[in-house]
Amino acid sequence: MSERAPASASFTVGVRAHNLTRMSDTALFGPDNLPYGLFSTPDSPGHRRLGIRYGDDVLDAGAAALAFGSAHADVLQQPSLNPLMAAGRSVWRAVRAESRSWLTEDVHRETAARHLLPLSGVRLHLPFEVADYVDFYASEQHATNVGRIFRPDDEALTPNWKHLPIGYHGRAGTVVVSGTPVVRPQGQRKPPNEPLPLFGPSRRLDIEAEVGFVVGAPSELGAQVGLDGFRDHVFGVTLLNDWSARDLQAWEYVPLGPFLGKSFATSVSPWITPLEALDAARVAPPARDLPLLPYLDDSAEGLAEGGLDLRLTVRLNGHVIAEPPFSTMYWTAAQQLAHLTVNGASLRTGDLYASGTVSGPEPAQFGSLLELTWGGREPLELPDGKRTFLEDGDVVTLTAWCPGPAGTRLGLGEVTGEVRPAVGA
Amino acid sequence: MSERAPASASFTVGVRAHNLTRMSDTALFGPDNLPYGLFSTPDSPGHRRLGIRYGDDVLDAGAAALAFGSAHADVLQQPSLNPLMAAGRSVWRAVRAESRSWLTEDVHRETAARHLLPLSGVRLHLPFEVADYVDFYASEQHATNVGRIFRPDDEALTPNWKHLPIGYHGRAGTVVVSGTPVVRPQGQRKPPNEPLPLFGPSRRLDIEAEVGFVVGAPSELGAQVGLDGFRDHVFGVTLLNDWSARDLQAWEYVPLGPFLGKSFATSVSPWITPLEALDAARVAPPARDLPLLPYLDDSAEGLAEGGLDLRLTVRLNGHVIAEPPFSTMYWTAAQQLAHLTVNGASLRTGDLYASGTVSGPEPAQFGSLLELTWGGREPLELPDGKRTFLEDGDVVTLTAWCPGPAGTRLGLGEVTGEVRPAVGA
Known part of the structure; x- marks a missing residue:
């Protein structure tokens, strides 16, 4: 057949x-x-x-x-x-x-x-019980865009960015399956011209188009999982929408990182694609600008094709607003796993780690509204009106495909979610 | 009797x-x-x-x-x-x-x-299955000390610090019970005079003396747990040692917060003290310097005694090195829970959230070696030698007591751990 x-x-x-x-x-x-x-x-x-x-x-x-x-x-x-x-x-x-x-x-x-x-x-x-959830920050274009928007007076990339895959732990208990409505979060925001923070529903609710990796085989506390252990430990891949309240995040994230700006919901596909199914999509990641420490150096044979040629599409109310190419990610999932465990941290079945927002070099390839509208300053023109950040009732859907064997295409399970009004609002 | x-x-x-x-x-x-x-x-x-x-x-x-x-x-x-x-x-x-x-x-x-x-x-x-683990940063003295040591050119406290209890998610899968040995983590560190990061065992392994709160009753996604819901949701209290590799942390934590510098191990007591047992230890927290948003305002009757008079002791190889007073914490556990859920994030049975390092105003009350030795510049003089950060073989033990009914004292379960050499070192 x-x-x-x-x-x-x-x-x-x-x-x-x-x-x-x-x-x-x-x-x-x-x-x-x-x-x-x-x-x-x-x-x-x-x-x-x-x-x-x-x-x-x-x-x-x-x-x-x-x-x-x-x-x-x-x-x-x-x-x-x-x-x-x-x-x-x-x-x-x-x-x-x-x-x-x-x-x-x-x-x-x-x-x-x-x-x-x-x-x-x-x-x-929700296809699996999430153990720990980690979110990385592996797209150079995304990190550069965010740096320019959030920290315009500093270098866009922090000095550590090309030496290690930056990541942080997120809330595993609020990972939800595609289709779960997302209630607009409330919290503190502080506009620059206000003397005190304000409280209320987020006004800058955003999405982040990401790819999630699901750990199957656990590891022992104290053991490091090297680059060559990636395929023994990672079971499969999901699309992931890291919903983000940019105004909450901007006010809270210094010095200990994002917290309530992210912890209200993270949506994943109902389908986990086995890693083995993605063999035909393996590609070399972008050239690295700086030499890497040995535990992250994937230039050796057998490790060099650590990237994945996944083509993402982001739709807002059915309209395509971005097509982020996963192949452009600076850090690979194998490098992220090696980094996550290099300090001896153990893995559990159900650990989920996400790539970070996938943003390619072209503006139509940016994986968040923050970047697509450049901090809300350049609204998107959609058939049903302008958009900076998400409005109540908006539906965001992520899909992706990649090359399969013999010229076929494989799909990843889609992730969709509708924004509901804030509680009591 | x-x-x-x-x-x-x-x-x-x-x-x-x-x-x-x-x-x-x-x-x-x-x-x-x-x-x-x-x-x-x-x-x-x-x-x-x-x-x-x-x-x-x-x-x-x-x-x-x-x-x-x-x-x-x-x-x-x-x-x-x-x-x-x-x-x-x-x-x-x-x-x-x-x-x-x-x-x-x-x-x-x-x-x-x-x-x-x-x-x-x-x-x-380990007495319970940890769901999500969150670490707060609720001691004004600790946050001030860390700010002065890590960011000497800036204000010690970030502008958000007195408006919200800053926190971040940690790794639930590496929460271990008292007595579990702690293997010195490896990772990247970048001394200021080196052009590139170095790899190896942490040279600045530290402890943080904290109090952990264990969630019993869950909450629904989208529901906020107000200050008055604290006692319905929190089951009990544990001592917690948030082991920290300061050199890994300093290099990695900008912009998304601590990750590998913390994720290798977090030790908790084998005993969870029911919240009800601590009624005689309830005290008012320190006066607040700035007005709080209503969801954090605990000045009303019935909420005003949100602090706990827990007296911690930190021992290094049996010698008392600090006696941090929990009653000095600026943010209470009830405020932390209200903040954690104000964006609609749900609680699960087994969620663990920690206070952050407990440091009182006196140097002998600082809850970490980072502070006790002022960034390693002022070694502690112990009977068995000088210490800046932890050496292999060191044993750290946290204990605490608080007032009980009718003049009694109650103890919290102790947390102890021995430092083992890095893997392969």
Whole structure:
């Protein structure tokens, strides 16, 4: 069969059963993608099940594993992805190969079809239990833009920026799945001409288009995970919207970093794409301007293609407002993991770390409204009006695709969220 | 019986069974204290049980609850404190009253004694599963000292400091129980006279003496927990050592805050003291220099005694090096919780937030070596030699007591840790 689309009997089951609104998505979730998620059905809403996306369907992975007598049925029958994530790379590979064969091989298709459900008929949940959440700051263009906007009197990049991937811990408990409404946060802001801070709903609510990496295999306290350990520990990839209240952030972030300006919500895809699915998207990161310390030096063979050619799209109320290219990120996910653990910090199953806002060199490639409107000074002209920061009712959607094997394209699970008015406002 | 010490039949069981090394501790953990922990015994090391400390004994709470036919036996028979913590304030009160009666009333003492084990014979574990960990910066003296040492050319306090309790998220996965060795972290540091950062073990490993607050009852995303909600959500209190690598921290922390300089280990007591036990220690915080926004204004009746008169002691290799007074903290734990949630961020059972380093106005009250040695420039003279920052093999121990009912004293569970050499060093 063709590698380009899951045009199989099993796939047809889903297509018949529901209304396809975005036909192009079908091909992006073919047999070379197979991301994992967690779903429930309306007739048994409390029963969360592990699912594998295939075109516009979802495979009930636990039920299929039982039907096929899989040796990995135990981890596939859990109400969370975490047990599969914790099982390690050899199990990830085996389960992926197995489920691909169920969905694509003639002898299995009829059995598999019995465990496929149309995506439109299921509810998708946060796919894994988040342990620690770390947010990096790995785009040179983004860090330069933010430096120019927030600290116009200083050098745009701080002196440490090209020596280490700067990051900080965020709030794991407010990581939410795509589709969760985002309530406009309240808090303190201090306009420059006011003598005292004001309290109220944020007036500069923003998005950050990011890529998140999900840790599967844990590490011991005191052990460092080197660059070559990245693929043994990282299970997969998600899109991530790091919602940001710029006015709260600007007032609070010196000297200990962002806190309430970020902690109200972080949205992730309902689908985690296995790292292995992204092999055809591996690219070399940009040339480094300064020599790196050995634990971050990825110039050696086998490590040099640490970048990923993911093409992101940011839509505001359906209109494309940016197309950030992940391939331009200065620091790679492997470098971020090596840095995160170089002090002996341990990893847990479910640790999530995000790239930081993805911004390419062109203005149409900036991954936040802060940059797209240059601090709110240059509004975006959209068909339904001007925008600086987000208004109540706005819907932001992140999508992405990347090259797959043999000229195909793979999609990452989209992340969407609607802004709701502040509580009591 | 006297309120001052648990001089009861049940208590004698423990005294007979093991060697008391610190007799004074006995009185600090009497019937008005009763902190919770998690223990196992050598004959069944995998069986973690909820314990209540009583003098130098630990009550096997689950077994006692069964024996007494407690209505709360379910939450007391868990291998974690989290279910009890999640059960809410009315259950916390009921369990506390019940266990106090088991330990102190004549009719119950004989039964209770069968479920008391000498503390010296059990192993203590991390008492709860940490959800998110936040570290605040609430001591004016500490923030002033750090500002002077790290940013000598600027105002010591940033302009936001007296308007909001500054805090940031730390790494929950590396919160460890007292007694866990702390491996010296490696990382990047950049001495001012070096052109490039150097890599290696931290040379400025430090401690921070803090008090941690443990959230029991969760809150919904989007809901704010006001000052008056503090006692409904916070289960109890622990001592906390926020180990800090000052050289890593100084190089990395601009612009997004501390990361690897803190994330390698944070030590907490094995005992969580219920908030209710600290009622006699409530005091008014210091006078505020600036008016506060309403969500932080605790001048109203019922909120004004938001401070706690906890007297901390920091020992280095057994020698007292500081006695930080928690009553001097500018921001209270209730204000920190109100701030943490004012943007709608939700709370989870197991959220831990720490006060920040406790430093009083006198040099002998500073809660970190950074301050005690003024950035390493004024070494401490100890009986076994000079110290600026920690050396391998050093043992740091935090203890604290506070006023209890009727002139008694209550102790908090101590936090201790030994510094081990860097990996491969």
